[in-house]
Amino acid sequence: MAVVVDVMRAFTVAAWAFARGAEKIVLAESLDEALALKARHPDWVALKDGPAAPGFDAVNSPGLLRSADLGGRTVVQKTTAGTVGALAVKEAELVLCAGFVVAEATAEILRARGSDSVTFVVTGEDGRADEDLACAQYIARRVTEAGADAGEYLRRAGESRAAAELAQGVRQGVHPDDVALCLELDRFPFAMVATLEGSLMVLRPART
């Protein structure tokens, strides 16, 4: 069982896409694959991190995505860290993609499965991103401790390098509310499960 964590911003963005009505998210292996999928399915919404680019419809920003109407749409997402991390564990028996916005729903699925062997994948900064590590530690604690307080974990994420870079405009394709949106604890009542559907890894919302 694997929980792939990307707080800033891939899986916060994915959760917002579902909240805005997306049916599923295809996690693309590369920018070329994302563009090829979009060419084959012109109605799909291609999304990448960094600045807007030709052929893509959206960027990896919760602040920018939260007003999009994605009712019934398929999103194709390719980012530097989050989608790569999920694809790295695609053979795992269960793959959950998570951030603070779906923390409790993710913990609930882990609790329901009752497994004592969960691999957390910290996706940012070659596995060292503190916002992802803090979220992974919080979810792990929350599985067994219903009363675990998120305050300290959220503080660490808010003081992470990613948060600073998003706030300072070092990263591109950013909305001013992105950091705050990534730190909204349990904003959504669903977890997100990625499964192989044919040759594609597909993310969908899931509830216990």
Ligand SMILES: O=C(O)[C@H](CS(=O)(=O)O)OP(=O)(O)O
């Ligand atoms: O969009 C993001 O926040 C990052 C990429 S970058 O560091 O901003 O270029 O990607 P993610 O895979 O969501 O961590």
Ligand SMILES: [Mg+2]
């Ligand atoms: Mg990240």
